[in-house]
Amino acid sequence: MSLLDRFLQKDEVALSRLISYVENQAPDYRKILSSLYSRTGKAYRVGITGPPGAGKSTLVDKLSCDLIQNGNEVGIIAVDPSSPFTGGALLGDRIRMQDLTTKKGIFIRSMATRGSLGGLAFATKEVSLLLDAFGKDFILIETVGVGQIELDIVDACDTTLVVFVPESGDSIQAMKAGLMEIADIFVVNKADREGANRIVSELDMILDVRRKKGEWNYPIVSTEAVNNKGIDDLLKKIKEHRKYITENHLLEKHRKEQIKSELKKIMELKLKELLEKNLSDANLDQLAEKVYSGQEDPYSAGEKILENLNL
């Protein structure tokens, strides 16, 4: 039986194998995705982002527990950074999700960023397509610990949670751009610590400017993830947001935007491959000689190469 057949029969070993093919960009990876694409679009994707140590993994753990108890199947993608120096990575998000591993309906995959700088791995979106096609009802995507501008998550999910801790208080001002702009729901985790109330009211003040009557009101939810407190409230807000964007056709609009950037990415990648295939090192050396000796300038040399590609 082929891997795809086994995938369709809900064999997790096959799912996992196909994820690797896609992540490694194995020769057939485009064919895999295109043959499964018609099965996607059903899962609801929630992104969880925030600074390192805010409790993202623990929140994902608790949210997933609640979701599967309500009969949902859940896929989790947890991203951690690759070393820019060695390419290696230490993926530790599962440490906070120990009890989940063996529960029915759960599938957790850790991904290393492998050079991607936007808070996700290069193939995170593609892997979420596979989980979607596999029949997951919810997909939770956890980013690396982010600063202010790692915002790829918006492009990969339907509802974005940004997680803060009481200690983030002073940096909120600095975070007004970027991270603050992508949140649909704000989470203040470790809410039992000193300063939690202050950060909630600071957030509230900033958000008051943005909130408009009759529109989404950017709620702030206080949680203590390790103590399982506030999780049901958070889940309620996620469901409310889903209902709001569905009824107002914002989900549709958002997903179409995502398809556009997906298309661009696919074409860019293909072009890059084409270029690498057609431009040998010897060729490049020759051109460099010409530019260096003044026979040609790099701009027209580049134009000429592209013309010769016959796109």
Place this chain on the structure above:
Amino acid sequence: MRKKYRILLAKPGLDGHDRGIKVVAAALRDAGFEVIYTGLRQTAEMIVEAAIQEDVDAIGMSILSGAHMTLFPAVLDLLKKRKCEHILVFGGGIIPDEDISKLEKKGVGKLFTPGATTGEIIEYLKKALKEGRKEEAVF
């Protein structure tokens, strides 16, 4: 292809001494591996399930509690049950020589004992995983 070796490191059973495994995790990371560390007090079921979900090439277990004769075979059995025998199982800990040869006969890979260097572990894995696994038909 952007293939990377993926290794699951786990501490099964009840001992909480994770210094060694953390050193190994950092060394493998620095050698370019993608290391999935699952933490303490793992059951064989948790380890095998995680290894399948992460599609790893190898599972490394650190056992300092003396339970190696139970835990290594338990993981091998489960892998066999899930038809994932391609995953290499190796490990380290306080393990007597006679037990090492018994475990190796059962199909466990190399077991490293006190004094082993991280360099030896890296070399071993690179060599053992070099051949890669049999690719299955996708379509």
